[in-house]
Amino acid sequence: MKKVLLMRHAKSRQAKLHQNDHERNLSERGERDARTMAKFIKSKGVIPDIMWISDSKRTQETWKHLNDIFKNNRSKFDKELYLASSETIVSKIKGLDNMLDSVLILAHNPGITDVFSEYFNIHIDHIPTSGVGCIQFHTDKFENILECNLELEYFSYPSMINNG
Numbered sequence: 001m002k003k004v005l006l007m008r009h010a011k012s013r014q015a016k017l018h019q020n021d022h023e024r025n026l027s028e029r030g031e032r033d034a035r036t037m038a039k040f041i042k043s044k045g046v047i048p049d050i051m052w053i054s055d056s057k058r059t060q061e062t063w064k065h066l067n068d069i070f071k072n073n074r075s076k077f078d079k080e081l082y083l084a085s086s087e088t089i090v091s092k093i094k095g096l097d098n099m100l101d102s103v104l105i106l107a108h109n110p111g112i113t114d115v116f117s118e119y120f121n122i123h124i125d126h127i128p129t130s131g132v133g134c135i136q137f138h139t140d141k142f143e144n145i146l147e148c149n150l151e152l153e154y155f156s157y158p159s160m161i162n163n164g
Helices: 028-043 057-070 086-094 111-120 158-162
Strands: 002-008 050-054 075-078 102-107 132-137 150-156
Touching (some): 002 111, 028 057, 057 102, 086 102, 102 111
Parallel strands (some): 002 102, 050 075
Antiparallel strands (some): 002 132, 132 150
16 A cells, blocks of 8 residues: 655745745745644654655745654655646656655645546545645555555645634
């Protein structure tokens, strides 16, 4: 079994005048939400073997809050995940070392939302900021994730947790 957690970065601040999108920081709400989701993921019992993160500032800051809870020293920052397409994200997953059992991909919309629907037939209209879904694949090889049975273990986001 392989597990893939797909997460969108936490809420960011609006860009300042002349600030490019890549450099946007998390808002205060984003920082709170990232901590909330880190605790939620940990409560589900799967700490990812590796986290693969877009190199944007907001995803790096989201990662920091996750890593504070997970204490995971296996992380990879990847410029190709910045605004990556669903195709790029799935390609990254399929190329993972099969010695790993789980991965958390931390990136951006629309790519994160599109992976669920375009590749895994899981219909989620829009992954909100800090939203995360965990998919379990019935295979022992990441390269086989498109050909095996799968199930959505969970999908959540901060207001879902905080309101109920």
